[in-house]
Amino acid sequence: MPTLMPIQPMSRPLTANELRELADSLLRPSAFTEWGLIALCLGLAWMVVRLLRGARSKPPSVLFGRIVVDGVLFPVFALLMAFVAREILPVLGVPIAVFKLAIPVLISLVVIRLTVRVLSAAFPGSRPMRLIERTVSWLAWIGVVLWVTGVLPVVMEELDGVAWKMGATTISLRNLIEGILSAIVVLVLALWVSAAVEAQLIKGAVATNLSMRKIAANVVRAVLLFGGLLFALSAAGIDLTALSVLGGAVGVGLGFGLQKIAANYVSGFVILAERSLRIGDMVKIDGFEGRITDIRTRYTVIRSLGGREAIVPNELLITQRVENASLADPRVLISSSVQVAYGTDIRTLQPKLVEAMRRVPRVLSDPGPAVQLGAFAADGMDLMLLFWIEDPENGAGSVKSDVNLAILDALNAEGIEIPFPQRVVRSIGPAAA
Secondary structure (H helix, E strand, O other): OOOOOOOOOOOOOOOHHHHHHHHHHHHHHHHHHHHHHHHHHHHHHHHHHHHHHOOOOOOEOOOOOOOOOOHHHHHHHHHHHHHHHHHHHHHOOOOOOOOOHHHHHHHHHHHHHHHHHHHHHHHHHHHHHHHHHHHHHHHHHHHHHHHHHOOOOHHHHHHOOOOEEEEEEEEEEHHHHHHHHHHHHHHHHHHHHHHHHHHHHHHHOOOOOOOHHHHHHHHHHHHHHHHHHHHHHOOOOOOOOHHHHHHHHHHHHHHOOOHHHHOOOOOOOOHHHHHHOOOEEEEEEEEEEEEEEEEEEEEEEEEEEOEEEEEEEHHHHHOOOOOOOOOOOOOEEEEEEEEEOOOOOOHHHHHHHHHHHOOOOOOOOOOEEEEEEEOOOOOEEEEEEEEOOOHHOOOOOOHHHHHHHHHHHHHHHHOOOOOOOOOOOOOOOOOHO
């Protein structure tokens, strides 16, 4: 089998007659063989991707998309099969015409599918990412047209002629465009790889090691993006040794103007490394109480039981006092109170109230509930109702209400009255008669 030869664009633009001959070659009888092979390649690619994806319905992904054909694997397999078919046709004596157009179209489709899928998964609903997707799509299809017509080398030469100097480095418009395209490609690949690594790290993680896996995923993403930036600058023709001075200036800027942002990023890594706060913990900071749903490198998301979400900078979690109800023990003590009239037999009443609280579903039996005589008030005796729960993320209001209702039913069953304020007026003197 002959070796695969890379496809090169025309060395010169096609004339009108050559374009007409190319269009006529697409309608010749031999071209129908190529059309059939292309359809066969598309069908086989669909079958292979369908078998890899499985029969079960799965959420949209970068590789498989929503309906198989809108993922990255479908055009990749179709392109590979088209390459193989293109090398077999000359052996069979069939001239190549349709494949001259099909292979560049499939290459552009791979680029578009990869860019759109990765950016949609990494930045859902982002308008700037939508603009980048459209830009890549237009550039890919324009590149196909220039490639097929042979105008691409001429355009490259013209872009190479537009140049300017930046210090000792000469940068052309071609280098700039190639650098931008390289940056987009590297950004897409870095986001894809980092998302895949993060998904594999977090999958199956428990609360004890979720923070460490999260920090590992963040480090991988930062390293990949930084390496991609250096690669894009090198592709644009910028001397990386000249970045040493720029790096010093950036360091000074971080030290003065961006110290708060830098502090938040450092605090985020400290929190993830120390595991003082973990995803799922119930915390209270600055009067806001809720459950931690996500820990990013710059901020932490806390969701209250009422559905509100607070974005707290990580620096506050390091420098301020944070109440964590789930750090060492998820069990939380909740208290309530009730007042009974003087003359009530408290020692006989206590076990009955404890049993009433113990029957409430969310109240723990170990440690069990307790009833204590808190104070002698003006109108009656204050009883403290103490009980424990182990699911504070479900809220304390509902279980406290259930306990109060159970206590009320127990007092009514015993015929014990909850006193109300009373005043005794004594009259001294002749008016008393």
